[in-house]
Structure formats: structure tokens, C-alpha cells
Amino acid sequence: MWNIHPTRGQYRLLAQYLSPLDASIEAGFLQSEGIDAILLDENIVWNNQVYAQATGGVKLLVNYKEFEQAQAMLNELYQGKYNINDQLEPIDCELKVDVKNNISDYLNMGFVFLIYLVFGLPLPFKSQQLSLTDKKENSDHNKNNDLYNK
Secondary structure, three states, X not given: OOOOOOOOOOEEEEXXXXXXXXXXXXXXXXXXXXXXXXXXXXXXXXXXXXXXXXXXXXXXXXXXHHHHHHHHHHHHHHHOOOOEOOOOOEOXXXXXXXXXXXXXXXXHHHHHHHHHHHHHOOOOOOOXXXXXXXXXXXXXXXXXXXXXXX
């Protein structure tokens, strides 16, 4: 019933996730701040990731009275307000990631692409199919295989 009407009752849909791990982390964050939050369809997605798209992913619901506060807290989390440095101290400024590639990185990527292009595309590899009787000489096992080969 929750999948059809996720805003029913006292809870309102805050976010949806394809990863149950991300949903659990953010629900735990909200609960640690005193916001009433629950997760729906978490076990379905844990059991089979293919169902994540079919069920709409893991749903994070919060109490409708705390919805605005929870939304603001998640925005602060995404902006990096709760980031810490290596000494476990809070970082006051925004976290800026500066990625600089040197020439060896580009050469490595080119080499990998060339190997993939040369060996991956024109040479499709055929998987080896070995029967279990080639590996074992167990007489009981061979009797069972004879039943399947008939």
C-alpha cells in the first residue's frame, strides 16, 4: 500500500534512492538529528537490485511536520556542511576537489583503450565449456552424468 500512496498518513516522501546503502546512511543521519524517518522497499532492493527500478527504489519518508527541516538538513549535507578533515575536525569552507591529470595518466588511458580496441572488439573470446566428468573420475558422479546425457 505504501508504494501506491507514499504520502499517506503522517509521513511524506522526501527522497528516493537506487542504492539502499545511501538511503540507510541518510535516514540514519536524519534520525541522529531527531527527525522521524523511515525507509520503504529497502529489503526488496537489497534482495534483488533489478527490482530497484521497478519499485521506484528505496523511499525515505519523514514526518510531515518535520519535512522542511529534513529537506534543509539534506541540502546542507549535500553542500558539505558536515564534512570533516583527516583530524576529524569540521571543515568551515566548502569542499573543493581539484583533479589534475598528468601526461602519464593520459598515456595510461590511451594504452588501455588501444588494448581494448585491438584485443576486445575484433577477437570475441569463446568461453570454454568443460564437463564435470573431465575434471573428476568419481564413479558415482559419472553415473549421475550418464543420466543427464541420455
